[in-house]
Amino acid sequence: MPPVLLIAAAILAWQLIAMVSGLSSFILPSPLQVLQAGWRTRHLLGQAIVTTMVETILGLAIALVLGVALAAAMDMVGFLRRALYPILVASQTVQILAIAPLLIIWFGFGLLPKVIIVVLVTFFPLAVSTADGLASADPDQVALLNAMGAARRQVWRMVRLPAALPSFFSGLRIAVTYSVVGATIGEWVGGSAGLGLYMLRSKNALATDQVFVAIVITTALSIGLFALVYLIERALLPWYYTTQRVEQWEETGIY
Amino acid sequence: MIDEGRERRAQVTPPKLELRRVSKTFQANGMTVQALEDISFRVSSGEFVTLIGPSGSGKSTLFNLIVGLLEPDQGEIWLDGEHCLQRTGRVGYMPQRDLLLPWRTVLDNAAIPLELRGVPRHAARTRARAMLPLFGLEAFAEVYPATLSGGMRQRAALLRTILTDRDVLLLDEPFGALDALTRQELQDWLLRLWGRLQQTVLFITHDVEEALYLADHVIVLSARPGRVVKTLTVSLPRPRRRGMIASPEFGRQMAELLQALGVEV
Numbered sequence: 001m002p003p004v005l006l007i008a009a010a011i012l013a014w015q016l017i018a019m020v021s022g023l024s025s026f027i028l029p030s031p032l033q034v035l036q037a038g039w040r041t042r043h044l045l046g047q048a049i050v051t052t053m054v055e056t057i058l059g060l061a062i063a064l065v066l067g068v069a070l071a072a073a074m075d076m077v078g079f080l081r082r083a084l085y086p087i088l089v090a091s092q093t094v095q096i097l098a099i100a101p102l103l104i105i106w107f108g109f110g111l112l113p114k115v116i117i118v119v120l121v122t123f124f125p126l127a128v129s130t131a132d133g134l135a136s137a138d139p140d141q142v143a144l145l146n147a148m149g150a151a152r153r154q155v156w157r158m159v160r161l162p163a164a165l166p167s168f169f170s171g172l173r174i175a176v177t178y179s180v181v182g183a184t185i186g187e188w189v190g191g192s193a194g195l196g197l198y199m200l201r202s203k204n205a206l207a208t209d210q211v212f213v214a215i216v217i218t219t220a221l222s223i224g225l226f227a228l229v230y231l232i233e234r235a236l237l238p239w240y241y242t243t244q245r246v247e248q249w250e251e252t253g254i255y
Numbered sequence: 256m257i258d259e260g261r262e263r264r265a266q267v268t269p270p271k272l273e274l275r276r277v278s279k280t281f282q283a284n285g286m287t288v289q290a291l292e293d294i295s296f297r298v299s300s301g302e303f304v305t306l307i308g309p310s311g312s313g314k315s316t317l318f319n320l321i322v323g324l325l326e327p328d329q330g331e332i333w334l335d336g337e338h339c340l341q342r343t344g345r346v347g348y349m350p351q352r353d354l355l356l357p358w359r360t361v362l363d364n365a366a367i368p369l370e371l372r373g374v375p376r377h378a379a380r381t382r383a384r385a386m387l388p389l390f391g392l393e394a395f396a397e398v399y400p401a402t403l404s405g406g407m408r409q410r411a412a413l414l415r416t417i418l419t420d421r422d423v424l425l426l427d428e429p430f431g432a433l434d435a436l437t438r439q440e441l442q443d444w445l446l447r448l449w450g451r452l453q454q455t456v457l458f459i460t461h462d463v464e465e466a467l468y469l470a471d472h473v474i475v476l477s478a479r480p481g482r483v484v485k486t487l488t489v490s491l492p493r494p495r496r497r498g499m500i501a502s503p504e505f506g507r508q509m510a511e512l513l514q515a516l517g518v519e520v
Contacts, residue, residue, distance in 0.1 A: 140350060
């Protein structure tokens with residue numbers, strides 16, 4: 001609740017400043033004007049949202065498969081982990097804005113380069129968090145199952161995978177918030193559709209209110225995905241969200 | 256009378272568990288640490304044996320050897336009169352920490368050993384559920400371990416151990432982390448349970464009173480490297496009762512154990 005109140009107050013303050021300061025709407029459109037601009041361009045927006053979301057979801061799905069597979073491989077082969085982990089971390093220092101034009105040059109203006117960008121930005125948090133999660137399994141619990149004569153596959157199913165899930169979901173939450181931004185950057189750099197293109201065209205037309213519309217919508221989509229992941233997590237990990245833990249988090253303001 | 260019957264059986268059948276001159280050394284940071292040296296003892300079928308020793312006497316290492324998580328450097332481990340090299344899954348093992356899986360309810364934790372043996376999930380749960388009342392856990396079947404008290408967690412872990420259906424149970428300081436009252440309560444409860452299930456129990460503790468109160472025999476280990484310094488046959492009759500702790504005989508045997516442990520009496 002407190003964050004919602006704070007945001008409401010901020011929007012109200014923005015509206016007041018826009019009205020009182022006498023700045024032209026080209027510099028600072030008021031929230032109401034942004035709303036109107038969104039409604040005016042709703043047909044364009046609808047298509048743009050669909051395009052961007054298709055890229056986002058496709059990219060996320062591919063990154064999910066690749067990230068989890070790589071994490072599992074790193075977990076099973078110690079050499080792979082030592083070789084790949086530092087490279088994965090270092091790869092994150094490469095600017096996505098620098099790579100995006102290259103991808104456009106190589107793969108054109110269609111869907112593919114955007115999906116690749118989404119994969120690139122979401123793959124890292126997924127792979128690293130899943131690998132950390134798999135490594136976090138309690139060795140004593142694994143030893144106990146071994147002592148009971150468990151097969152390797154049973155140890156994975158009963159201990160390793162469930163132990164990895166909380167960390168995996170933290171990675172997924174980060175990944176989904178990056179994903180929409182990733183797709184939008186791809187469209188901005190070289191797209192024929194999507195929210196990024198909408199933003200670029202609005203900027204070029206000096207339609208500042210529409211730029212704000214794009215900002216609001218990309219943010220809303222990211223928050224929506226985040227909330228969706230959170231709900232799935234709550235449903236899948238009832239043991240992790242015990243009442244005490246949630247209360248503790250609420251106190252510290254994590255949620 | 257029960258004890259006599261047990262002893263007679265012990266003579267005709269081989270010991271349930273036998274260690275012959277077992278030694279184990281660890282290498283850590285370039286240092287060699289001898290954990291166990293020349294350990295030999297036998298446990299007959301249906302006996303309750305406690306192992307006591309100062310910390311660092313290799314008690315848990317000994318269990319890891321018997322369970323099959325480690326191999327001895329020297330010596331042999333025999334189960335049911337057979338020199339046993341592939342031991343994992345042969346004995347029921349309850350480690351010091353309860354190690355309940357936080358993502359499984361009490362019932363599903365207890366059912367793990369059954370599931371590992373390929374019992375279908377539903378059948379495994381049904382069997383585990385039937386045991387819950389005996390462990391005072393019937394109201395907690397669908398509860399996650401995080402919300403249980405220490406005593407309940409230990410009972411759930413013991414139920415899981417019993418459902419391995421092995422007739423040798425290794426219990427590694429199961430009551431070590433509990434408060435004194437809960438510990439006494441669980442000791443008596445464990446003895447009643449053992450009376451019903453007739454399993455062979457090897458029980459690690461660092462509490463002399465507990466070692467004596469529970470056991471048929473007490474094995475005393477020395478500090479590192481762990482060696483058997485004394486084996487004591489407890490003279491108290493069964494069933495045990497709390498009041499026996501105050502008896503002179505109990506005090507005499509306790510003094511004997513303390514002396515073996517190197518404590519001034």
